[in-house]
Amino acid sequence: MPALLPIILTGSYLVLAAERIPQLDTDQTCHAAAAAATGVNSNEDVCKRDEHDVRGKLEQEWGQFTAAQQERCVSLSKLGGFPSYVELLTCLEMAAAAKKLPPADKLTGGVPK
Numbered sequence: 001m002p003a004l005l006p007i008i009l010t011g012s013y014l015v016l017a018a019e020r021i022p023q024l025d026t027d028q029t030c031h032a033a034a035a036a037a038t039g040v041n042s043n044e045d046v047c048k049r050d051e052h053d054v055r056g057k058l059e060q061e062w063g064q065f066t067a068a069q070q071e072r073c074v075s076l077s078k079l080g081g082f083p084s085y086v087e088l089l090t091c092l093e094m095a096a097a098a099k100k101l102p103p104a105d106k107l108t109g110g111v112p113k
Helices: 002-019 027-036 044-064 067-081 085-099
Strands: none
Touching: 027 044, 044 085, 067 085
């Protein structure tokens, strides 16, 4: 029985980790976006405000997404070195919408009737 304790504790840590929104450093993301932007309202401060606002939305909606969706989207949002809460939320919303599609509409090889 004592040998199971580390496994149980590790499992509960993973559940807690999945319940928390990741801390993303969006400073580089916003700096790169502002450098590449050509629009009038495209600057680093606007980007940072958008990222902050979306993080707040994620705090409210995080529990609506499955652990698998969270894990996959967090991984994808960190690819390329510029993490973004906007990308994370977009990924999660798309994953949730895809899950609701009828089987024939999914890319599983099914043909709609």
